[in-house]
Amino acid sequence: MLQAINLTKKFGELVAVDDLSFTVEKGQIFGIAGPNGAGKSTVYNLITGFFPFEGKLLFNGEDISGKKPHRIAQMGIARTFQVPHTFPSLTVEQALSVGSRFGDNTGFDPEYVDHLLDFLDFQEERYNLTGNLDLIGKKKLMIGAALATRPKLLMLDEPMAGSNAHEIQDLMEFIRRINDEMGVTIIIIEHFMKVLTELTETLLIIESGSKIASGDPDIVTSNKHVVECYLGDAYASDN
Ligand SMILES: Nc1ncnc2c1ncn2[C@@H]1O[C@H](COP(=O)(O)OP(=O)(O)OP(=O)(O)O)[C@@H](O)[C@H]1O
Ligand SMILES: [Mg+2]
Structure with a gap:
């Protein structure tokens, strides 16, 4: 579905993404990990068209390198951000409706928004302001707003950050449902x-x-080198 070919992104002297190639198959859940500053979020910024770069990105065989962010969104790629962004003065329903107006060109669809409210288990919060949601609620809403654009590919940036073990379990289940059911x-x-x-x-x-x-x-992850050098902290705090 997504082919990244020799991606390179430099910020001045700093090579944030260095000749990176990978392929994401349709239907899968594909993970990216690595230490702070490794270039993970920058990879998302390249895929979503925020920065020019060297190399090539193919989405379902089509070259999306250099396309504008709104075009890439319309083609079916959505993302979330490391720090949850919601619009605090909108209701949950309005925030999802905003997402539904962008995306794949089918436009605002109240039925789909209603379906999303069910899927997110947000019917009771429907008329609440997003600013009043707790952290996990805000995270689910941010993912929901991305889903409202009807993406084929959803890119999540550290969705578990700041969550406790129970919330992590919940979010994992939620992400699995997005993959399986949607x-x-x-x-x-x-x-x-x-x-x-x-x-x-x-x-x-x-x-x-x-x-x-x-x-x-x-x-x-059982590769000793990877565990010691690159996952050491997360592994230690997680076990
Ligand atoms: N817009 C930018 N301008 C200049 N440098 C940037 C920019 N965005 C990222 N960088 C730098 O590129 C490198 C990779 O950053 P990036 O945010 O992609 O890392 P990351 O793997 O997502 O890290 P983290 O786990 O901390 O989120 C870092 O050194 C960062 O300071
Ligand atoms: Mg990051």
């Missing part, structure tokens, strides 16, 4: 080992913008 292909950037091994089918580890390892998450 048929959305997912890329997830995450630090938690448990999430990476339980949720993802393919895992890419990057450091300093380069690929360190990729493949089956159980194999990748």
Whole structure:
């Protein structure tokens, strides 16, 4: 579904993404991990058209390199951000409706918004202001607003950050349902080992913008070098 070919992104002297290639298959949950500053979020910024870069990005075979962010969104790629952004003065329903106006060109569809409210288990919060949601509620809403654009590919940036063990379990279940029930292909950037091994089918580890390892998450995360050097902190805090 998504092919990244020799992606390179420089910010002045700094090479944030360095000749990185990977392929995400349709229907899978694909994980990206690596230390702080490895270039993970920058990869999302390249895929969503926020920065020019060297290399090539193919989405369902079509070259999306250099396309504008709104075009890429219309083609079916949506993302969330590391820090939840919601519009505090909108109601939950309005926030989802905003998402539904962008995206794949089918426009605002109240029935789909209603379906999303069910899917998110947000019918009771429908008329509440998003600013009053708790952290996990805000996270689900941000994912919901991305889903409102009807993406084929959803990219999540550290969705578990700041969550406790119970919330992590909830969010994992929620992400699995998006994949299974909505048929959305997912890329997830995450630090938690448990999430990476339980949720993802393919895992890419990057450091300093380069690929360190990729493949089956159980194999990748049992690679001693990867564990010690790149997942050490997350592994320690997680077990
Ligand atoms: N817009 C920008 N301008 C200049 N430098 C940037 C910009 N965005 C990111 N960088 C730099 O690029 C490198 C990669 O940053 P990035 O945010 O992609 O890392 P990350 O893997 O997402 O890290 P984290 O786990 O902390 O979120 C960092 O050194 C960062 O400071
Ligand atoms: Mg990041």
